[in-house]
Amino acid sequence: MSWYKRLVPPQIRIESSSTRKVPQGLWIKCPNCDTPLYRSELERNLNVCPKCQHHMRVSARERLAMFLDEQPRQELIVGLAPRDFLKFRDSKRYRDRINQAQKETKEKDALVVMQGQLHGMPLVCTAFEFGFMGGSMGSVVGEKFAQAAAVCLKERMPLVCFSTSGGARMQEALVSLFQMSKTAAALARMRKNRLPYISVLTDPTMGGVSASLGMLGDVQIAEPGALIGFAGPRVIEQTVRETLPEGFQRSEFLLEHGAIDMLVPRGEMRDTIADLLRLMMNRSPRARDA
Amino acid sequence: MNPDFLDFEQPIAELDAKIRELRHMGAESDLDLDTEIERLQGRRRALVEDIFSNLSAWQVTQLARHPQRPYTRDYLSYLFSEFHELHGDQAYADDQAILAGMARLDSTPVMVIGHQKGRDTKEKLEHNFGMPRPEGYRKARRLMQMAERFRMPIITFIDTPGAYPGIGAEERGQSEAIARNLEVMAELRVPIVSVVIGEGGSGGALAIGVGDHLMMLQYSIYSVISPEGCSSILWKSAEKAQEAAEALGLTSERLKQLELIDEIVEEPLGGAHRDLEAMSATLKQALAKSLAELGALDPVALVDRREDRLLQVGMYQT
Numbered sequence: 001m002s003w004y005k006r007l008v009p010p011q012i013r014i015e016s017s018s019t020r021k022v023p024q025g026l027w028i029k030c031p032n033c034d035t036p037l038y039r040s041e042l043e044r045n046l047n048v049c050p051k052c053q054h055h056m057r058v059s060a061r062e063r064l065a066m067f068l069d070e071q072p073r074q075e076l077i078v079g080l081a082p083r084d085f086l087k088f089r090d091s092k093r094y095r096d097r098i099n100q101a102q103k104e105t106k107e108k109d110a111l112v113v114m115q116g117q118l119h120g121m122p123l124v125c126t127a128f129e130f131g132f133m134g135g136s137m138g139s140v141v142g143e144k145f146a147q148a149a150a151v152c153l154k155e156r157m158p159l160v161c162f163s164t165s166g167g168a169r170m171q172e173a174l175v176s177l178f179q180m181s182k183t184a185a186a187l188a189r190m191r192k193n194r195l196p197y198i199s200v201l202t203d204p205t206m207g208g209v210s211a212s213l214g215m216l217g218d219v220q221i222a223e224p225g226a227l228i229g230f231a232g233p234r235v236i237e238q239t240v241r242e243t244l245p246e247g248f249q250r251s252e253f254l255l256e257h258g259a260i261d262m263l264v265p266r267g268e269m270r271d272t273i274a275d276l277l278r279l280m281m282n283r284s285p286r287a288r289d290a
Numbered sequence: 291m292n293p294d295f296l297d298f299e300q301p302i303a304e305l306d307a308k309i310r311e312l313r314h315m316g317a318e319s320d321l322d323l324d325t326e327i328e329r330l331q332g333r334r335r336a337l338v339e340d341i342f343s344n345l346s347a348w349q350v351t352q353l354a355r356h357p358q359r360p361y362t363r364d365y366l367s368y369l370f371s372e373f374h375e376l377h378g379d380q381a382y383a384d385d386q387a388i389l390a391g392m393a394r395l396d397s398t399p400v401m402v403i404g405h406q407k408g409r410d411t412k413e414k415l416e417h418n419f420g421m422p423r424p425e426g427y428r429k430a431r432r433l434m435q436m437a438e439r440f441r442m443p444i445i446t447f448i449d450t451p452g453a454y455p456g457i458g459a460e461e462r463g464q465s466e467a468i469a470r471n472l473e474v475m476a477e478l479r480v481p482i483v484s485v486v487i488g489e490g491g492s493g494g495a496l497a498i499g500v501g502d503h504l505m506m507l508q509y510s511i512y513s514v515i516s517p518e519g520c521s522s523i524l525w526k527s528a529e530k531a532q533e534a535a536e537a538l539g540l541t542s543e544r545l546k547q548l549e550l551i552d553e554i555v556e557e558p559l560g561g562a563h564r565d566l567e568a569m570s571a572t573l574k575q576a577l578a579k580s581l582a583e584l585g586a587l588d589p590v591a592l593v594d595r596r597e598d599r600l601l602q603v604g605m606y607q608t
Contacts, residue, residue, distance in 0.1 A: 240455075
C-alpha cells in the first residue's frame with residue numbers, strides 16, 4: 001500500500017477498482033487488467049473480460065436474463081417495498097436512501113425473484129441487486145426470499161440464488177438481523193422436503209447474507225474471484241493487526257479451505273446448474289447440443 | 291471516578307462515599323449519626339430510581355457491557371442444581387467463548403449454552419472476549435442436536451460483542467457455522483429458550499439465539515451491529531456511537547415495542563450486577579414458566595410454531 005493511502009482513515013479508503021460498477025459508455029476499461037473493451041462485445045461475453053477473465057458485477061435483471069431460458073419467464077412477488085419503520089437517520093435518512101436507490105436501480109428493493117426454466121426444467125431463481133444499498137438484506141429481501149422458497153415447496157421446484165450483498169441492512173436494525181433466521185427457516189423447510197437449493201456466491205457476498213442463505217446451499221457455487229466472507233477484510237485487518245494473506249476471502253481461497261463445492265465461470269453457469277439439478281431431482285440428462 | 295460505577299452513576303458513588311464516611315465517624319466517636327445516614331440512604335434510593343428511570347440507549351449499552359455484569363458462568367450455580375460442562379466441537383478445538391453443558395433446572399434436565407466473556411485480562415484472552423470462532427458455534431450445534439436426541443429443552447444465554455473477525459475464523463468457515471446453526475435451530479424438536487443477558491452482538495449472537503421464546507434482561511442490548519460499527523460505517527466517524535445506539539433501537543424496551551422479543555426480565559435496581567442473587571431468582575422463574583408452557587406442545591406443533599414465528603418477521607409495504 002502506498003504511503004498516502006495509509007494516511008487516509010480506513011473507513012473512507014476507496015475500495016479497489018474491481019468493486020466499481022461497469023460505467024455506461026461505448027468503451028469500458030476492464031477494472032482488473034485495464035484492457036479497453038468494446039461494450040457490446042463485453043456484454044456478449046456475459047460481462048466477463050475476454051482478456052483476463054475478470055467477472056464484472058452485473059445487475060439482478062442482467063443476471064436472471066443470462067441465466068434463465070428466454071421463455072417462459074415470470075417475475076414473482078413484485079409488490080413489496082421497504083418501509084422506514086424506525087425513522088432511521090444517520091448522515092442521511094433511510095427514506096431518502098430508499099428513494100435514491102429506487103431511482104438509480106429501478107428496483108423496489110435488493111432482490112428480484114423469477115420463475116422460469118433452465119434448459120427446459122422449471123425452477124425459481126432469485127438474484128440480489130448490489131446497486132440497491134449494497135444488496136443489503138432487510139425485510140423485503142427476507143420476505144421475497146422466503147416466499148420464493150414457499151413457491152418452490154408448493155410447486156416442488158428447485159431454488160437457485162445468486163447473491164451479492166454487503167450483509168444485513170443496518171437501517172432496519174434487529175429486524176434485518178432476523179431476516180437471517182427467517183431465510184434459514186425457509187431453507188430448512190425446503191431441505192426437509194428434499195428440494196434442492198443451489199447457492200451461487202458472486203462478488204461480493206458478506207456478513208449476514210453469507211452467514212445465512214449464502215452458505216446454506218445443497219451445492220455451494222462461487223464465481224471466480226468473488227469476495228466471500230463473514231467479516232469484512234478491513235475489520236479483520238484492524239482486529240488482528242496483520243496483513244491479510246494473498247487472495248484471502250476470494251472464491252479460490254474458499255474452495256481450497258473446503259467452504260464451497262465448486263468454482264464455475266459465468267459462461268458455464270447455465271449448463272452446470274442444469275446438470276446438477278437434473279441429478280438431484282432424478283431427471284434424465286438434458287439433450288446435448290449437436 | 292469510582293471504577294465500579296459508570297459515568298452517569300457517579301452521583302450514586304459520591305453519596306455512597308459520604309454514607310461510608312459517616313458510618314466511619316459514627317463508629318469512632320459517640321455522635322449519633324444514624325438519622326443522618328438514614329436520610330442519605332433515602333436520598334440514594336431516590337437518586338438511583340431517578341437515574342435508572344430515564345436511561346438513554348447509550349447508557350443501557352454501557353450497563354450491558356459493565357465490567358461487573360454477570361456472565362453466563364456466574365448464573366449457573368444460582369439457576370441450576372447441577373452443571374456438567376461439555377467441551378469441544380470434536381473436529382478442531384474447544385472454543386472457550388462458548389460455554390456449554392448439561393444441567394438441571396429444578397428437576398428438569400436441560401442443555402445450557404451461552405457465550406462466556408472473561409472478567410480479568412487472562413480470562414478475557416482465554417474466552418476471546420466472548421467472541422466465538424466457528425468451532426464454538428459447531429460445539430453449540432453438536433450439543434443442541436444431542437439435546438434433541440435426549441429430549442432436553444435448550445436454554446441459551448446471549449452475551450457477545452459478535453462473532454470473531456479473524457483470519458482463522460474465516461478460513462474455517464465462520465459464515466457457514468453461523469448459517470448452519472440458524473437452519474438447525476429452526477427445526478430442533480425440543481423447546482429453545484434464549485435470554486440476552488448482556489450484549490446481543492449481531493450474527494454472532496443470533497447463531498445461538500433462534501428459538502421459541504426470546505427474553506432480554508432489562509438492561510441488555512440486541513443489535514444487528516454494534517453502535518461503534520454502525521457509527522463508523524454510516525456516519526463515517528467513530529464518534530457517533532451514542533447516536534447510532536439511539537437509532538438502532540437496541541434496548542429491551544424498544545425491541546419489545548417492536549414485538550421482536552417476547553419478554554423483558556426485570557433487573558434489580560441499579561442493574562443485574564448489583565444483586566446477582568435477586569436477578570437469578572427472577573430469571574429462574576421466567577425460565578421455568580416459559581419451559582413449562584413450551585413443554586406442553588408436542589414436537590411437531592412446536593417446530594411449526596417456531597417456523598411460523600421466524601417466517602413472519604419483517605415490516606414492509608405490500
